Amino acid sequence: MKLFLDTADLDQMREACRWGIVDGATTNPTLVSKTGREPRELYAEICRLVPGPVSLECMATEADAIVAEAQQLATIAENVVIKIPIIPEGLIAVKRLTALRIQTNVTVVCSPLQALLAAKCGATYVSPFVGRWDAMGQVGMEMIRQIKTIFDNYGFATQILVASARHPLHVLEAALAGAHVTTIPLEVMKQLYQHPMSDVIIEQFVNDWAKVPAKG
DSSP: OEEEEEOOOHHHHHHHHHTTOOOEEEOOHHHHHHHTOOHHHHHHHHHHHOSSOEEEEOOOOSHHHHHHHHHHHHTSOTTEEEEEESSHHHHHHHHHHHHTTOOEEEEEEOSHHHHHHHHHTTOSEEEEBHHHHHHTTSOHHHHHHHHHHHHHHHTOOOEEEEBSOOSHHHHHHHHHHTOSEEEEOHHHHHHTTOOHHHHHHHHHHHHHHTTOSSOO
16 A cells, blocks of 8 residues: 655655655645645645655636646646545536546545445546544445445546545555555654654664674
8 A cells, every 4th residue: 555645844854765665755735834835836845855756736617717827837847746636526526637647536535435436537536535434423444345346347547646644554554455555644654663662672773783792
């Protein structure tokens, strides 16, 4: 499963990319607003840093305007993916952009049927919001499993990009469900490395090594 970093913070991008586990990145208007940067300039820097697809949000809401904005965003770099919301006009634009060979990420997906519609229109990725499902008292990962079954049933090439993942268990469950990608903030990516048993064993090894005479 691929891991995308969910941020627009360049320092976070640099740190995580240095670890060698980042496969791509996702941004959204909220994350961009926190940087105080001019979006296009910021996007260009992110695309240079990240070794893989970078999802950039399209803010238009009418099909012709979405396509025009997407074509402009796609000129920033070859690894740009256009995020488009799951609205009728958005899916019309997705179908047109797919024909133009511009990659798309249908976002704000909150049901398996929405994911089905996005796949039928040729979306490159579909982004179900699992954390928000959990917050509504539903099981977000059940949506992922349902989407995976639907896509497998009909051979859709659209990749499932688990979004709104809020803790390592979401990442684990996404991998077990067969999702193609999970996008996570830096703090969650750091937590993937952590386990108290590992800490104890490492500390033991360090302490024992200190007792070994004439090292090196």
